[in-house]
Amino acid sequence: MGCQIHAAITTVGHYLPETRLTNADLSKMVDTTDDWIHTRTGIKERRILPDQKRATSYMAARAGKEILRKRGIEPEEIDVIIIATVTPDMFFPATACLVQAELGATGAWGFDLSAACSGFLFALNTGAGFIESGRAEKVLVIGADKMSSITDYTDRTTCVLFGDAAAGVLLEPVNDGCGLIDSVLHTDGRGWESLCMLGGGSLNPPTHDTVDRKMHYIHQDGRAVFKVAVKGMADVAAEIMERNQLTGDDIRYLVPHQANQRIIDAVARRMDLDPNRVMLNISKYGNTTAATIPLCLNDWENELKKEDNIVIAAFGGGFTWGATYLRWAYDSVTEDV
Numbered sequence: 001m002g003c004q005i006h007a008a009i010t011t012v013g014h015y016l017p018e019t020r021l022t023n024a025d026l027s028k029m030v031d032t033t034d035d036w037i038h039t040r041t042g043i044k045e046r047r048i049l050p051d052q053k054r055a056t057s058y059m060a061a062r063a064g065k066e067i068l069r070k071r072g073i074e075p076e077e078i079d080v081i082i083i084a085t086v087t088p089d090m091f092f093p094a095t096a097c098l099v100q101a102e103l104g105a106t107g108a109w110g111f112d113l114s115a116a117c118s119g120f121l122f123a124l125n126t127g128a129g130f131i132e133s134g135r136a137e138k139v140l141v142i143g144a145d146k147m148s149s150i151t152d153y154t155d156r157t158t159c160v161l162f163g164d165a166a167a168g169v170l171l172e173p174v175n176d177g178c179g180l181i182d183s184v185l186h187t188d189g190r191g192w193e194s195l196c197m198l199g200g201g202s203l204n205p206p207t208h209d210t211v212d213r214k215m216h217y218i219h220q221d222g223r224a225v226f227k228v229a230v231k232g233m234a235d236v237a238a239e240i241m242e243r244n245q246l247t248g249d250d251i252r253y254l255v256p257h258q259a260n261q262r263i264i265d266a267v268a269r270r271m272d273l274d275p276n277r278v279m280l281n282i283s284k285y286g287n288t289t290a291a292t293i294p295l296c297l298n299d300w301e302n303e304l305k306k307e308d309n310i311v312i313a314a315f316g317g318g319f320t321w322g323a324t325y326l327r328w329a330y331d332s333v334t335e336d337v
């Protein structure tokens with residue numbers, strides 16, 4: 001293992017808007033109940049960024065600033081910025097450019113990565129490639145989505161699911177056997193219609209008609225996605241465990257994308273994992289798309305120890321899905337805030 005360079009997460013950071021949208025609030029907006037939402041999804045409340053002038057880059061830059069502060073580095077030291085998002089501030093420039101400017105990361109280049117709920121996982125693996133090849137030493141990988149900007153708050157089948165947030169990590173090279181070890185990543189575009197936003201792109205450029213038909217909002221066939229998500233996530237998690245000779249007992253934490261607690265429970269059962277080894281915060285934040293996984297890492301950071309075995313797993317629109325096995329690279333130091 002000795003001298004091989006791996007990309008390791010060396011810091012995590014996040015930003016959550018203050019405004020809470022509870023199940024009780026939603027039950028006044030659409031025909032739903034706290035009981036339905038909580039039983040079917042595990043969600044109790046989510047955060048919303050109501051300010052129309054503040055978008056995904058606002059949240060991502062704040063997560064980025066927290067990472068720089070915690071790591072004690074200057075913005076100029078960042079080499080690459082990757083923003084995983086399906087809710088960029090604009091089609092172009094990339095949200096990564098806006099974040100780069102806000103951070104003052106004058107030595108960095110960057111880009112956005114679109115892989116829906118697998119966005120952070122794909123971005124993490126993309127960033128790791130720059131580190132492993134020696135092309136970069138400090139890569140900022142942030143998952144950020146202002147899902148409220150593409151949510152139809154008259155559609156009870158989607159509006160109860162999503163929230164706004166940003167969270168991310170700093171990747172740096174290590175040679176002590178920690179860091180990203182293995183990944184299984186998949187795309188199957190045949191499933192694209194089950195989870196998409198039809199309007200606004202080059203296929204359906206925005207017109208009065210596309211807006212009247214609500215094509216600028218998330219469309220999801222929940223039942224269809226549910227079925228493939230359970231199988232897809234459980235299969236990749238099992239495959240990554242087998243390939244690395246890991247049993248449920250070897251894994252300190254599963255870090256699953258937070259779309260539905262029932263999906264997460266099914267994956268944990270397949271991995272033979274005790275429920276207290278599963279990071280679960282969907283009740284507080286809902287599905288924040290690209291932000292769910294780093295938000296979990298942020299919430300559990302203080303419990304993680306160097307060399308803990310972590311499996312990250314995600315499933316999302318596209319379809320896109322995958323799992324990454326990593327060995328945690330540091331003992332966190334509790335900050336006095």
Ligand code: UT7
Nearest residue numbers: 032033036040117156157160222223225226229259260316
């Ligand atoms: O993050 C990216 C990947 N996305 C996912 O992984 C999401 C996967 N899908 C899901 O999590 C679930 O399918 C949902 C949470 C979206 C829906 O749960 P479900 O158990 O699959 O419900 P369903 O769509 O089968 O709907 C069951 C019933 C329907 O009524 P009928 O047709 O049985 O009369 C819905 O109209 O529940 C109704 N329903 C609701 N009722 C109260 C749907 N949404 C609501 C609601 N409140 N908010």
